[in-house]
Amino acid sequence: MRPAENAxxxxxxxxxxxxxxxxxxxxxxxxSRDGEVEALSNIDLQISDGDFVSFIGPxxxxxxxxxxxxxxxxxxxxxxxxxxxxxxxxxxxxxxYGYIFQAPALYPWRTIERNVALxxxxxxxxxxxxxxxxxxxxxxxxxxxxxRKFPWQLxxxxxxxxxxxxxxxxxxxxxxxxxxxxALDEIVRDHLNEQLLRLWGQTGKTVVFxxxxxxxxxxxxxxxVVMSPRPGRIIDIIACDFPRDRTLEIRETPEFMxxxxxxxxxxxxxxSYDE
Amino acid sequence: xxxxALVLPRAAWRPAWMTERAPVLVIVAILMVLWYxxxxxxxxxxxxxxxxxxxxxxxxxxLIARTLDAERPIVPAPHxxxxxxxxxxxxxxLDSPRNLAYHAWVTLSxxxxxxxxGAVFGIVLAVLIVHVRTLEKSLLPWVICSQxxxxxxxxxxxxxVLGAVGIRxxxxxxxxxxxxxxxxxTIGMVKGLSSPDPIQLDLMRTWSANKLQxxxxxxxxxxxxxxxxxxKVAVTISLVGAIVGELPTGAQAxxxxxxxxxxxxxxxxxxxxxxIAAAVMAATMVGIVDVVGKWTERRMGAPT
Numbered sequence: 001m002r003p004a005e006n007a008x009x010x011x012x013x014x015x016x017x018x019x020x021x022x023x024x025x026x027x028x029x030x031x032s033r034d035g036e037v038e039a040l041s042n043i044d045l046q047i048s049d050g051d052f053v054s055f056i057g058p059x060x061x062x063x064x065x066x067x068x069x070x071x072x073x074x075x076x077x078x079x080x081x082x083x084x085x086x087x088x089x090x091x092x093x094x095x096x097y098g099y100i101f102q103a104p105a106l107y108p109w110r111t112i113e114r115n116v117a118l119x120x121x122x123x124x125x126x127x128x129x130x131x132x133x134x135x136x137x138x139x140x141x142x143x144x145x146x147x148r149k150f151p152w153q154l155x156x157x158x159x160x161x162x163x164x165x166x167x168x169x170x171x172x173x174x175x176x177x178x179x180x181x182x183a184l185d186e187i188v189r190d191h192l193n194e195q196l197l198r199l200w201g202q203t204g205k206t207v208v209f210x211x212x213x214x215x216x217x218x219x220x221x222x223x224x225v226v227m228s229p230r231p232g233r234i235i236d237i238i239a240c241d242f243p244r245d246r247t248l249e250i251r252e253t254p255e256f257m258x259x260x261x262x263x264x265x266x267x268x269x270x271x272s273y274d275e
Numbered sequence: 276x277x278x279x280a281l282v283l284p285r286a287a288w289r290p291a292w293m294t295e296r297a298p299v300l301v302i303v304a305i306l307m308v309l310w311y312x313x314x315x316x317x318x319x320x321x322x323x324x325x326x327x328x329x330x331x332x333x334x335x336x337x338l339i340a341r342t343l344d345a346e347r348p349i350v351p352a353p354h355x356x357x358x359x360x361x362x363x364x365x366x367x368x369l370d371s372p373r374n375l376a377y378h379a380w381v382t383l384s385x386x387x388x389x390x391x392x393g394a395v396f397g398i399v400l401a402v403l404i405v406h407v408r409t410l411e412k413s414l415l416p417w418v419i420c421s422q423x424x425x426x427x428x429x430x431x432x433x434x435x436v437l438g439a440v441g442i443r444x445x446x447x448x449x450x451x452x453x454x455x456x457x458x459x460x461t462i463g464m465v466k467g468l469s470s471p472d473p474i475q476l477d478l479m480r481t482w483s484a485n486k487l488q489x490x491x492x493x494x495x496x497x498x499x500x501x502x503x504x505x506x507k508v509a510v511t512i513s514l515v516g517a518i519v520g521e522l523p524t525g526a527q528a529x530x531x532x533x534x535x536x537x538x539x540x541x542x543x544x545x546x547x548x549x550x551i552a553a554a555v556m557a558a559t560m561v562g563i564v565d566v567v568g569k570w571t572e573r574r575m576g577a578p579t
Contacts, residue, residue: 071481072480073477073480073481092480092481092483093483095482095483097481098481099477099478099481101474101477101478102474103472103474105472105474105475105478107475107492107493107496108575108576108577109496109499109575109576109577110576111576118482118492119482121492122479122482122483122484122488122492123482123483150576150578151576152576152578170482
């Protein structure tokens with residue numbers, strides 16, 4: 001089932017350069033009071049530079065955990081994982097990625113511009129550079145004019161856009177997005193999906209995107225990773241090669257339906273495996 | 276149009292001050308009535324005894340009138356306390372030991388120093404407890420124990436020990452006051468400094484922020500509402516601490532001294548006047564902390 005296109009580069013330092021994420025045999029077992037829970041089991045995954053990869057699966061399948069391992073917010077108990085050829089910790093310290101959570105998690109006492117500037121402050125950018133970048137990235141997410149507003153004065157979708165601007169502000173090569181539009185209604189979500197695609201086209205970043213919406217995954221991705229719970233594992237990797245500047249209309253095409261169907265059957269097989 | 280007319284609040288035609296203040300005024304009026312009733316009932320036996328000793332005849336209205344202007348009543352009436360307050364504040368020069376304002380200032384200065392000491396100590400303790408895991412287990416129980424010991428037992432010890440090394444006057448009182456008031460600050464700030472969302476902390480980690488940055492850019496601003504809530508409690512307690520600190524030495528000045536001399540000489544009006552002065556001081560300080568807190572939170576973007 002697994003496409004072989006990224007199976008190369010298993011050895012040799014130069015070959016791994018093109019891989020943004022290279023996970024081999026990654027497992028994570030939680031030790032809880034009720035015993036051991038295998039959150040991830042033997043994950044092999046390669047993500048190339050510039051890819052848009054979605055993790056899809058029911059809750060509890062470990063998709064968020066895998067994202068957190070890439071971000072060095074959690075450590076695997078077995079296996080190796082490299083981000084841009086270095087360990088997740090080095091990647092984090094080197095500020096290789098921006099992380100966008102389910103909730104915007106803006107700091108309520110900071111205005112939008114100061115929220116976007118926060119990582120820049122922490123990373124030691126000077127005031128002039130901060131201003132320049134805040135302006136550029138707020139414009140990129142269509143929030144110009146809201147610089148002086150506090151988060152509670154913005155809608156949920158606008159807040160999430162501000163959090164995307166914040167993640168982009170220090171120009172990381174990799175964007176990790178954990179169900180960023182999960183809490184928004186479908187109309188706003190469609191709109192933001194289109195904006196995200198445009199943004200991805202403009203910046204050429206690698207995106208890893210966690211979702212449980214099949215249309216969202218198929219619409220956005222170049223590659224869909226279907227996962228299944230207990231233990232969390234990959235059951236299918238589907239290439240999704242629509243043109244990069246796709247529009248919402250592709251959702252009506254037979255190709256789209258076919259891929260969505262394959263994702264759905266993958267999810268179903270993963271679930272029946274469980275019972 | 277009709278629907279908007281329907282949702283108009285019923286009280287809209289009343290002046291704003293009425294709807295806001297009316298409940299407060301009603302309570303004050305009820306308290307006043309109860310106070311007068313208490314004064315009459317509590318003082319009546321004394322007055323009746325006095326009448327009977329002199330073998331004078333008296334009517335009920337005479338009895339009531341006397342209960343409300345007795346010289347050393349058991350419960351002085353509100354107007355007597357008000358009179359006592361007015362006389363003792365405006366009847367003497369400001370630096371006279373007979374002036375209540377002078378005593379109030381002595382206590383207030385000790386209170387403010389104690390409050391400042393206690394608040395800083397409380398915050399520092401909370402910062403340590405939040406950042407050093409082992410301290411939470413080892414220090415917090417002692418912090419709680421410190422408040423179980425009756426302050427009346429500790430106050431004389433502090434005064435005597437500090438007096439022996441030559442520290443007298445304001446500082447021992449302030450230390451007792453700080454000892455009482457650091458507690459709510461520590462408890463509130465431990466909660467406040469641990470109040471950031473896990474997501475907000477994770478974000479800091481993805482940016483590789485160091486501990487100092489996490490503290491100043493996340494933990495401290497998150498704790499501000501908790502800080503002002505606990506400071507409001509602390510400021511009243513610090514006043515109690517300062518007054519208690521004046522009792523064991525039989526201090527010459529301060530609200531505590533007024534309470535002591537008042538009770539020695541049966542000057543109930545003086546005691547009540549001192550109590551009212553203390554209450555007014557406490558309410559004012561709480562009010563100031565509240566205003567500063569609201570102003571700070573508004574500047575930090577709180578919805579108004």
